[in-house]
Amino acid sequence: MRVSFSIDTIRSKPTKDHETKLFRSYLWSILRNWEFYVLLLIAGWLRLYHLGSSEFNTDQAALFRMAYDAVHQGLLPVTSNEASIGFANAPGSIYLLMPATLFTSNPIAGTLLTGSLATLSVAITYIFVHKYYGRMAAIFATFLYAVAPLPLNYSRTLWQPNMMYLFTMLFIFALFRGVVERRKGWFFPACLLLSILYQMHPTTIILGSVLCLAVLLAPTTIRWRDMFYACLGVGIVFFPYLLWQLLTGFHELPLMVMQSRAALIDKQAIFFEGLLLGPYSIRSRPSYPQSFGKLFYPYLQPFEYLILALALVTIIVLSGTVLWRWYQQIRDRRKAEETRQRFWQSWESFMPRPAVAGLAILCAWQILPVLILTRHSAPIFPQYLFMTVPAPFILIGLLPGTLGSWDNARWQRIAKPLLRALYVVLAFLVLAQLMGSVANIRDKTQGYFRDHGSQESASYYEALDSSLAVLEKAEALADQYHARRILIATDRSTELSMYYLGEHTRYPTTVYRADTCLLMPRKEDGPAILIMAPYARTGKALALLNAAKLLGESARLGGSPYLLYALPSASTNEETSSGPVFAPQLQAAPSVVWQDGSESPLVTRWTVRQPYEPGSGKRYVYEMHAQISDTVASLNSSCTLSNAQAGDQLIVSFQLSPTNHVTRPQKVAFQARTYTMEPYNPTYGPFHLATHRLVSSSPASMLAPDGSTLLTLPIS
Known part of the structure; x- marks a missing residue:
């Protein structure tokens, strides 16, 4: 099944008899696309090349040691490392790392696992966008994500927030199964994936707001047994962490609640979201004499403002499109016989069409975490926004198709040259992102950077x-x-x-x-x-x-x-x-x-x-x-x-x-x-x-x- 590029139409739901055939047909259509292999080659090389140059300091050693000891001493991990504000993180990342420690004590196995999960997330992103929005959107959205420097830089390091990209995409995939395809059975995997994401970083609980929106948009697709399975699955995922809370008498609960007590409103979240989009992984010019980044930075800096402006325009255009299409639908469906239907049926008719609802999910995925994190009590860091990746790149990839779907006659006369110009801009953005990523990897692998170590008490980068x-x-x-x-x-x-x-x-x-x-x-x-x-x-x-x-x-x-x-x-x-x-x-x-x-x-x-x-x-x-x-x-x-x-x-x-x-x-x-x-x-x-x-x-x-x-x- 595949939604057309227009957000107004969606093909009918296939029957169970044809589901296997449709899946094989769709998989074959993906495998016939040459850009899919180019994408995997570029994404894999960027994330797996010379992984020995990745950081291996305090957090990395603590995580890999716990996984190694759990496997070789027969232990049940109930925590991972300690959060910056003092409470213990959930142990999901340790369980992901445990297979990597079965046959080796070398931490490169854990780093390879992290990079492989990130590479797989790029492939899933291509499949997702291609399935629902077409090939051209998939090309631009996924290539922008695959070569984005800051997500790439984190993907090359063993750390639990760096493992969430794949599970985030699978979570959105599950939501689309219910909201767009109107299929049953999506609620259980969505809740299970959200609980796994929480194990990567507690702030991903914010994605629960996107899950709630999906429930509102597709309430009739949720069965009672789905709720039971969801409770059971979440209970199994959180069982080890619950043992830790029982062991400590829930004394860390006040620290966890403190994280949600807002003390100020600032633009840190917006700043970090812009950093995730930019064509280089830092905001200041590199100072190392032989740095490639120092050479490319003056040429890449204008693209930073370009992609930020394009992301802002995209969010405004797509959000406005969702609201306008929804308004049109409500206006057209105001009929007397609909008001006499049962509550859930009338609620379903009030909700936007599946394709519009899917676009609403994508916009909420990008907007809600940033808005919620603008109000915070503890300091926030770039990894707090990893839950939004690759949402901005997907939305940017959808912009040409959305503009092309507008049916205004006057707009159609200028749409073609404008869309061609937009495709050229997107191609240059992909190239700029790729240049920044290659420069960053070259500097890290060759040692063309300063580790900032100057005295015994200083922290520094250790490869x-x-x-x-x-x-x-x-x-x-x-x-x-x-x-x-x-x-x-x-x-x-x-x-x-x-x-x-x-x-x-x-x-x-x-x-x-x-x-x-x-x-x-x-x-x-x-x-x-x-x-x-x-x-x-x-x-x-x-x-x-x-x-x-x-x-x-x-x-x-x-x-x-x-x-x-x-x-x-x-x-x-x-x-x-x-x-x-x-x-x-x-x-x-x-x-x-x-x-x-x-x-x-x-x-x-x-x-x-x-x-x-x-x-x-x-x-x-x-x-x-x-x-x-x-x-x-x-x-x-x-x-x-x-x-x-x-x-x-x-x-x-x-x-x-x-x-x-x-x-x-x-x-x-x-x-x-x-x-x-x-x-x-x-x-x-x-x-x-x-x-x-x-x-x-x-x-x-x-x-x-x-x-x-x-x-x-x-x-x-």
Whole structure:
């Protein structure tokens, strides 16, 4: 079945006997279109080319780890990661990722799955538009969507909002089955798909307004059993998330409700919607000297205003067309016999014709989310508008056909040249979008951008290839130098990713935060290969202070390289066997070191006295406080390790604030406590659950030999 390009007519509903034949005939008509294969080739290449250059930071590592652990430990995921305002996201994305982790621990499998879903969404968009509005509309709408830079840029990254494009199109397809085709059985899959979309991002609940509109436009197509199936399907989809809410006593519900409490009205949603349409994925000119984007940006910028203007004109024209056709229908159907019909029959006659109702659904899909998000309490981001993609591109693709369907005689005289000009404009828009996307991909894959990392506390872009390459080089160096262990010193941006990747190396690997610490291998293990995070200045200084030898670098896309060191074992440094014991975990060196004029003047050395076994996502934390004098506030430092061996040495530095000027003291008093952090995977009834949360053990204060919590050491 296929609706003609005019919004006024729709072919009759096929009988069940002919449904299979019609489906095969329609599928064959799609497969005979050469542009369908060109579209898939372009969309697939743009979304799947060199996926190793995609981002792999905190969220990506957390999502893939949960999927991997769920498969290989037999867990039932009940959350994914944590939302920006504090509540746990639903676990739907974890279930989508779980098949990708069956045979590999490499996160590229998850990124490939995300890109494949996005590519499939492009194919479904072509089929949808071709089915209901014709071939020419499908060509322009789908090509505009396939090459749009910002949706494309997100499609190449493992993240749950980036998985919603396919399910959004399937959701609209289900609505059209009821509203346009007047077929029964659409309500259940529509509700099921909406619940899946909510699992990708909570803001997609806004699409419930479009579902309500579809119910109003086609009420007689909904059966009681459809409602039962819908409730059952939604209950199954939300069952794991309900277990989490029951486990936590629904304490996150106020945070979720807070998201809908509006505090202001602004144009952020409109701004981000324009960003989704634009021919480049950023609003400012790229600054990297070799960037293709820097070369193309001046030529692409005018097209940004052109596509925004065209989108605005399209929304006005199509919305006006829907209202006008609806008004004409109501005017023509005012007959006395219709008013005597039953309520639902009269309501059905009052509703717009199927083709007009379908266009109303498309306009509502584009307009309602933007209008609703203009009033918000929490900050909004571009991914909040992903639920509207590819609506604007579909509407733009429908504009020529809508203008061509107007039957005004005076309009028809100027329609042909105007439509030809519009086709030329659309072709140039597709070309401009393609140029922007290719430039963006080329810059990302070649490293022609700045990762914005400048200090230990800064967040920066980390590509998956960069992380995997440095681990591969570390393993090669371990083979060459016969090292037994690999140590990875991380910062905030690489911590979670390296915790996960470090668990899947060929050598025993210890991951720790390099902000204030250095871990040195025990005497029995000999020298180790040390990977140093690119912007960990304190970690580099501590490594050089302890005779680390630089072996080489590992390049990173967009920023400073990783450094690889040969780190000597603890036996080549000062022995600590004569130092006091911070029972039972640490033994201190007899004295500590003070470095005048340094950002980290106080450097201490501790020997680990008991092993800390590795575990999936497990971390061991030391918190230390150094009291220099009564007039100076205590200096704080913490070390987080994935594991350690008895005999390893922990070098801990304490940093001064820029306003502190402390003279060299004679002695320093230390307090320390330790605790363990590990994934919170509780048991609820017969289910062993997997959650995003880390649970900490009760902190244990370490005791000095005299039984107090203070250990005083002299300055060397």
